[in-house]
Amino acid sequence: MDNINVLIIEDTKAESDALVKVLNANNYNIVGIAPTYKEALELFYNNKIDIVVIDIFLNGNPDGITFAETINVVPGAAKPFVFLTSSTDRKIFERAKLTQPFSFLMKPFNELEILYAIEMAVEKFYAQNDVFLSDEEDTVISKEYLFIKKGKSLKKVLLNEIIYIEVEEKYCNIITEKEKFVILISLTKILNLLDNDMFCRTHRNFIVNSEKIVEIVPADNLILLSGNHKATLSDTYKTIIKKIRTLK
Amino acid sequence: MKVNLKILFLLFFLSIPCLLLSQEKKDENIFEREIKTKSNQFISEPNFHKALSFFLEKKWDSTLVYSMKQLSSTKDEELTNYCHFFRGFSFKQKKIYKEAQKEFTEISIGFKFYNRVKMLLGAIALEQNEFQKAIDYYKDLEYLKSPEFFGIKKSNVEHNLGISYLHLKKFDKAEYYLLKSTKTQELNKDTLLLVGAYGDIATLYYEQYKDDLAIPYFQKSYKLSKKTTDFNLKRNTAKNMAVVEENRKDYKLSILYRKEYEKWKDSSNDQNKIWEVAKLEKEFAVKQKQKEVTVLEAENKLKVAERNKLFYSAVSLLVLLAAGGYFYSQKVKTNKIIIAQKATLDELNATKDKLFSIVSHDLRSSVNALKTSNSKLQASLETKNFTELDSQLNTNSAITNGAYNLLDNLLNWALLQTQQGYFEITSMRLFIIVEHVAYNYKPLLLDKNISFENTVVKKEFIDADQESLKIILRNLLDNAIKFSNENGSIKFYSRNTNDTFCELVIEDNGLGMTESTRLELLKDTALLSKKENEDIIGTGLGMQLVKQMIQKNNGKFNIESELGKGTKMIVSLPKTAS
Numbered sequence: 001m002d003n004i005n006v007l008i009i010e011d012t013k014a015e016s017d018a019l020v021k022v023l024n025a026n027n028y029n030i031v032g033i034a035p036t037y038k039e040a041l042e043l044f045y046n047n048k049i050d051i052v053v054i055d056i057f058l059n060g061n062p063d064g065i066t067f068a069e070t071i072n073v074v075p076g077a078a079k080p081f082v083f084l085t086s087s088t089d090r091k092i093f094e095r096a097k098l099t100q101p102f103s104f105l106m107k108p109f110n111e112l113e114i115l116y117a118i119e120m121a122v123e124k125f126y127a128q129n130d131v132f133l134s135d136e137e138d139t140v141i142s143k144e145y146l147f148i149k150k151g152k153s154l155k156k157v158l159l160n161e162i163i164y165i166e167v168e169e170k171y172c173n174i175i176t177e178k179e180k181f182v183i184l185i186s187l188t189k190i191l192n193l194l195d196n197d198m199f200c201r202t203h204r205n206f207i208v209n210s211e212k213i214v215e216i217v218p219a220d221n222l223i224l225l226s227g228n229h230k231a232t233l234s235d236t237y238k239t240i241i242k243k244i245r246t247l248k
Numbered sequence: 249m250k251v252n253l254k255i256l257f258l259l260f261f262l263s264i265p266c267l268l269l270s271q272e273k274k275d276e277n278i279f280e281r282e283i284k285t286k287s288n289q290f291i292s293e294p295n296f297h298k299a300l301s302f303f304l305e306k307k308w309d310s311t312l313v314y315s316m317k318q319l320s321s322t323k324d325e326e327l328t329n330y331c332h333f334f335r336g337f338s339f340k341q342k343k344i345y346k347e348a349q350k351e352f353t354e355i356s357i358g359f360k361f362y363n364r365v366k367m368l369l370g371a372i373a374l375e376q377n378e379f380q381k382a383i384d385y386y387k388d389l390e391y392l393k394s395p396e397f398f399g400i401k402k403s404n405v406e407h408n409l410g411i412s413y414l415h416l417k418k419f420d421k422a423e424y425y426l427l428k429s430t431k432t433q434e435l436n437k438d439t440l441l442l443v444g445a446y447g448d449i450a451t452l453y454y455e456q457y458k459d460d461l462a463i464p465y466f467q468k469s470y471k472l473s474k475k476t477t478d479f480n481l482k483r484n485t486a487k488n489m490a491v492v493e494e495n496r497k498d499y500k501l502s503i504l505y506r507k508e509y510e511k512w513k514d515s516s517n518d519q520n521k522i523w524e525v526a527k528l529e530k531e532f533a534v535k536q537k538q539k540e541v542t543v544l545e546a547e548n549k550l551k552v553a554e555r556n557k558l559f560y561s562a563v564s565l566l567v568l569l570a571a572g573g574y575f576y577s578q579k580v581k582t583n584k585i586i587i588a589q590k591a592t593l594d595e596l597n598a599t600k601d602k603l604f605s606i607v608s609h610d611l612r613s614s615v616n617a618l619k620t621s622n623s624k625l626q627a628s629l630e631t632k633n634f635t636e637l638d639s640q641l642n643t644n645s646a647i648t649n650g651a652y653n654l655l656d657n658l659l660n661w662a663l664l665q666t667q668q669g670y671f672e673i674t675s676m677r678l679f680i681i682v683e684h685v686a687y688n689y690k691p692l693l694l695d696k697n698i699s700f701e702n703t704v705v706k707k708e709f710i711d712a713d714q715e716s717l718k719i720i721l722r723n724l725l726d727n728a729i730k731f732s733n734e735n736g737s738i739k740f741y742s743r744n745t746n747d748t749f750c751e752l753v754i755e756d757n758g759l760g761m762t763e764s765t766r767l768e769l770l771k772d773t774a775l776l777s778k779k780e781n782e783d784i785i786g787t788g789l790g791m792q793l794v795k796q797m798i799q800k801n802n803g804k805f806n807i808e809s810e811l812g813k814g815t816k817m818i819v820s821l822p823k824t825a826s
Contacts, residue, residue: 088663088715093670106715110687116680133677135706 001148001155001179003029005048006118009064010055010084011035015107019053022111026153028118037063044071044079050145050156051118052081062092068099080125082117084109101125115152122147122154128193136170138184141193146174148183159198164231165190165207177227200240203232216241280304283361290327293318299334308338329359336368345372363389370408379412386412403432407445414448419456426452443472443481447488454492466492479519483512603789607658614651618644642695649692653726657789660719664796671713673801675824678752679704681714682740685721692729699737708742709824710750716797717821723790724754724817731815732758749804749820757814766807 006028010016016033023030031047034040036058044052044067052071056064064083072078083096083104096102101124105117119132122140131137132149140147145156157176166173171182172190191201202208202223208231215224216233218241223231233240284304290296299314315331315338322328336351349372352365359365370385386409410425430445450465466488473485490505621644628636663669682702686693693700728738736757743751761769769791798805804820 088669090668090670093672097672106718110684112684112687116684133680133706 001150001157001181003027004050004118004147004154004156005029005031007031007040007043007047007049007052008033009035009037009040009052009058009067011058012055015055019114022114026111026115027150027155028153037067040067041070045077049079050147051121052079053114053118054081054083056083056085056092056096057087062095065092065096065099068096072099078125080118080121082114082121101127119149119154136184137186137189141185141190143195146183148181159195160209160211162199162209163212163225163227163229164209165199166231167205167207175229200237200243202237202240203234204236206231206233210240210243290324290330293322293327295321296327296330299331303334303337306341308341311335311338325356326359329355333359333361333365336365340368340372345376348372367405370405374408374412377415379415383409383412383416403429403441406432407441407448410452411448414452414455417455419452422452423449439472439476440478440481443469443476443485446472447485450488459492459495463492463496479512479515483509486512606789607654610654611651614647614654618647618651621647646692646695653722654789657719657723657793660716660797661789661793664793664800669715671716671800673711673713675709675711676714676717677706678708678710678742678750678821679706681717682721682752685718685725686740688722689725689729693738696729696732697735698729698732699735701737701739701741703739703741704752705742705744708744708750709826710821711824712801712803712821716801720794720797720801720819721754723794724819727790728754728756728758728815728817731760732756743818746820748823750823752819752821754817754819755814760811760813760815761807761809762811766809769807770805 006023008016008019008023008030010019010033016035020030020033031049032043034043040052040054043049052067054064054067056062058064068081068083071081080101081099081103083102084107085092085096085104086107088106093104096104101121103117103121103124105113109117123129123131126140126142126147128140131140132154138149141159144159146159146162148155148157157174161176161178163175163177166175167187167190170184170186172185172187174181174183190207194207198210199207200210208223208225212226212229213223214226216222217224218233218238221233221235223233225231284300295314295318299311299318302308302310302314311334315334319328319331319335322331332351332354336348336355339345339348339351349369352369352372355362355365366385366388370382370389373379373382373385386405389405390409406425406429410422410429413419413422413425426445426449430442430449433441433445446465446469450462450469453459453462453465466485470485470489473481476482486505486509490502490509493499493502493505621640625637625640625644628634628640660669679702682704686700686702689700725738732738739753739755741753741755743753745751772795795805798819798821802822806818806820807815808818809815
């Protein structure tokens with residue numbers, strides 16, 4: 001599980017310092033602090049960024065909105081972002097609102113509010129609303145990562161690193177090369193959101209990363225995975241053998 | 249003597265045509281009626297119809313034209329007879345006797361009014377002094393019975409016969425007919441004709457020098473003429489008498505008669521003159537009347553013009569008045585509006601003044617407190633009294649917090665008034681928002697050792713604008729803390745009593761309030777509530793803001809409170825429709 005990479009765009013040192021302090025305390029990884037639009041773009045394109053926290057006004061201009069507009073028009077580049085503002089000026093809000101998905105936070109804010117805002121931004125961006133605050137779920141799935149709420153903060157897990165997923169009622173055991181943890185998500189949702197080419201169901205309770213398969217033993221209904229992990233292959237899902245072969 | 253007689257005779261003869269004319273007039277009506285009914289069968293012929301109507305109207309020229317047209321287009325015998333009759337009659341009336349004779353002779357013997365034709369032919373012959381011819385025509389009519397004449401009297405025929413014979417000097421025959429006609433006329437008491445008839449008989453005897461017989465007739469004629477009004481008759485009889493007396497050598501009487509004759513002649517002239525004068529007078533009167541009429545017309549025109557002028561001026565005055573009234577009422581209306589606006593403006597201004605006085609007072613006291621606290625802090629620092637330092641810092645932060653909240657409310661209030669703030673209603677978890685708001689008050693709660701509990705149901709979703717909801721909750725929580733005693737407790741919880749609204753209750757066990765304060769707080773008024781307790785109660789701006797924000801979020805607000813026991817602030821917000 002990795003920390004989330006955050007880019008902060010903020011021209012006031014005191015405020016960015018406070019923000020950094022709060023985010024660090026909650027296990028967020030601050031990639032950089034950009035006081036201008038230009039630097040923000042530079043940092044954004046040269047680093048792996050998961051979330052951007054944007055102050056709307058940079059040196060008196062609404063450059064924050066311009067930044068959001070810029071990354072929104074580049075295909076595949078867009079990331080979840082949160083606007084920070086101390087003004088509720090309607091005109092500015094109307095413009096900011098056009099950069100969908102739109103989430104904002106009024107200054108001054110407390111720890112809970114900024115964490116909540118970041119979570120909301122992720123939910124909105126990946127269109128999986130009402131995940132982190134509900135008791136039923138705690139994970140948002142993107143194309144690359146699982147975003148998991150761990151305590152007050154968010155964590156991410158690279159999908160590539162997952163070897164297999166074992167479903168246990170409404171819990172999912174995620175087994176990666178390094179660790180093993182439990183997330184809260186429904187089976188149908190996880191099946192819908194995961195890449196079908198990469199992950200295939202081998203059993204009622206097993207979802208396997210096809211790239212991590214070492215050997216399939218149909219006689220024993222067994223799949224051997226990297227890291228000496230094993231998964232069950234039930235008759236219902238034996239068709240995946242063909243799929244794997246074609247891949248080889 | 250003979251010369252005189254000739255004169256007499258000539259004079260007398262002139263009276264005949266006029267006698268004939270008068271006879272005809274009398275009988276015309278009967279004749280017209282007859283001719284109308286007889287000719288009804290030809291009414292469908294338009295030309296004939298016109299000729300007939302013109303004939304009856306005595307428009308001879310038109311009658312001639314249409315009867316000619318009818319003649320050229322018809323072969324019917326009876327129809328041609330009628331046409332010829334009309335034409336002959338018309339010619340006779342126009343005294344073109346030759347043509348008249350020609351037309352009358354064209355008429356066949358079977359014609360209904362053939363006797364009448366003969367009568368007319370006789371009259372024409374008489375007019376042209378063809379006495380023998382006239383006698384022939386009249387002889388044919390002599391023994392006919394009266395009705396077939398259609399009103400033309402037998403006595404006329406006899407009289408005309410007599411005159412004809414007289415002219416032919418066949419005195420015996422003339423005497424016979426004249427006496428016969430006179431007898432009938434005497435029976436009929438036809439005075440006018442009788443005068444002529446007596447005259448004729450007298451002339452008859454006088455011609456034969458039978459003076460003894462003639463003179464009584466002259467006298468009879470003269471006496472009768474006295475009874476008539478015809479000047480010509482009077483004049484002729486008088487003249488006849490004068491000649492008779494002259495011949496009898498009685499010149500005295502003759503002169504008398506002659507004078508009478510002159511008189512009648514004059515009066516006849518006078519009559520004409522009178523007529524002329526009357527005519528002139530009439531014309532003059534007509535002219536006068538005409539003048540009067542034109543004057544009246546002119547006057548009328550003037551009157552009309554004047555009346556129109558009056559009318560228009562009245563109308564324009566009325567319009568002016570109406571316009572004036574309208575503008576006046578408009579002015580009154582706008583004045584009323586202005587007065588009302590002024591009243592509200594005054595009210596608002598008072599509110600604003602009050603607000604500013606409170607705000608400036610509060611802010612000033614806050615900042616002043618901070619200032620004194622800071623100097624105390626400095627003193628503590630100098631004396632290195634660290635235990636004191638901590639509590640002083642806490643006070644400082646409390647003061648700044650209060651001042652900050654006041655400023656924040658002020659800003660939000662201003663934004664609310666000017667409608668400039670961003671406002672977007674979204675769905676959210678009420679629990680989270682309460683948590684976020686409460687987070688900032690943790691130190692304050694800790695400081696007063698107030699226990700805080702948020703037991704809002706986590707699944708409760710409401711529709712609200714996030715920022716304004718936070719302002720509401722912040723103020724309510726601030727109030728709750730403010731009115732709580734040390735070691736008190738504050739609870740946030742939701743009451744699920746309604747399908748569409750979620751009731752959020754902020755409960756404290758603090759000071760509580762009186763009923764009047766409660767009602768005052770709930771009042772929907774722009775004015776700020778009175779300051780009751782200088783120490784604790786703030787500006788009232790917070791509550792005002794809360795009420796307005798709740799209203800804007802389509803929510804409801806209520807307070808339940810008991811003095812000394814605590815207060816429940818209840819905010820009802822619409823649930824998210826699932």
